[in-house]
Amino acid sequence: MGANKERQQRLEKAVAERRRQMTQYHSFTEDEMFIVKGSPAFSVLDFWRFEFGALISMVGTIGEFLVCRALEIPKAENVLKWTGYDVSYKCKRIEVKSTSYIHSWNGNKQSDVRTFSIAPSHNNYWLVKDDSDTKKLSRQSELYVFCLNTQRNYETFDPLKIDSWEFYVIPTYRINERCDRIGIPDQKTIRLSVVKKMTEPVKWTELKEKIDAGIDDVDQWVDRLDD
Numbered sequence: 513m514g515a516n517k518e519r520q521q522r523l524e525k526a527v528a529e530r531r532r533q534m535t536q537y538h539s540f541t542e543d544e545m546f547i548v549k550g551s552p553a554f555s556v557l558d559f560w561r562f563e564f565g566a567l568i569s570m571v572g573t574i575g576e577f578l579v580c581r582a583l584e585i586p587k588a589e590n591v592l593k594w595t596g597y598d599v600s601y602k603c604k605r606i607e608v609k610s611t612s613y614i615h616s617w618n619g620n621k622q623s624d625v626r627t628f629s630i631a632p633s634h635n636n637y638w639l640v641k642d643d644s645d646t647k648k649l650s651r652q653s654e655l656y657v658f659c660l661n662t663q664r665n666y667e668t669f670d671p672l673k674i675d676s677w678e679f680y681v682i683p684t685y686r687i688n689e690r691c692d693r694i695g696i697p698d699q700k701t702i703r704l705s706v707v708k709k710m711t712e713p714v715k716w717t718e719l720k721e722k723i724d725a726g727i728d729d730v731d732q733w734v735d736r737l738d739d
Contacts, residue, residue, distance in 0.1 A: 514738025524603035531600045534589040567671035568616045575610025575659035582719040596652035607653040612661035614669050626704035654730045656682050678713035681722045683730050
């Protein structure tokens, strides 16, 4: 086995263990109650409606939720603490980035220049302490999923309309190669226009198949590194 394949297997083992640790929390249900003096006061659903009722302001969270639903992942693993990546699937790390043309804070104005964060970070919060990779910045995923809500009218914006989303799946190694090629290996953002040049969008019903293909691409890339 080559050194790169061995490293990838070590990463996947660490990712699986991290997922186990980060999904052991209790998921509250809508009918559980807040209690005062031993009696029910109001429900978890009441809290959800109060804090999360305005879904138009939660594009990032919705994008991540849609990715997890497409992959049949029932529990988020990045809600208790910062994890450096958003989702693990088949022991691969996936970073989910979302944007839209409409935002709650800019009214009916469209944000035509769309960018996504691709900033490198440290991974010493979750890998073993003697791993040399903890000494340098890198992008903490095997795949990026860039999510775009294509609706452009604030008045008719419907956050529940899944068909209005486009998803762009790109292996991280391809993003790294592009950043190296333009001489900015630690580039912090990437424009939607560049993402569109690197891959074709898919709809939500096609997303799982596209991510599976992306994972196969990553595995083949690792094999090529060892050839």
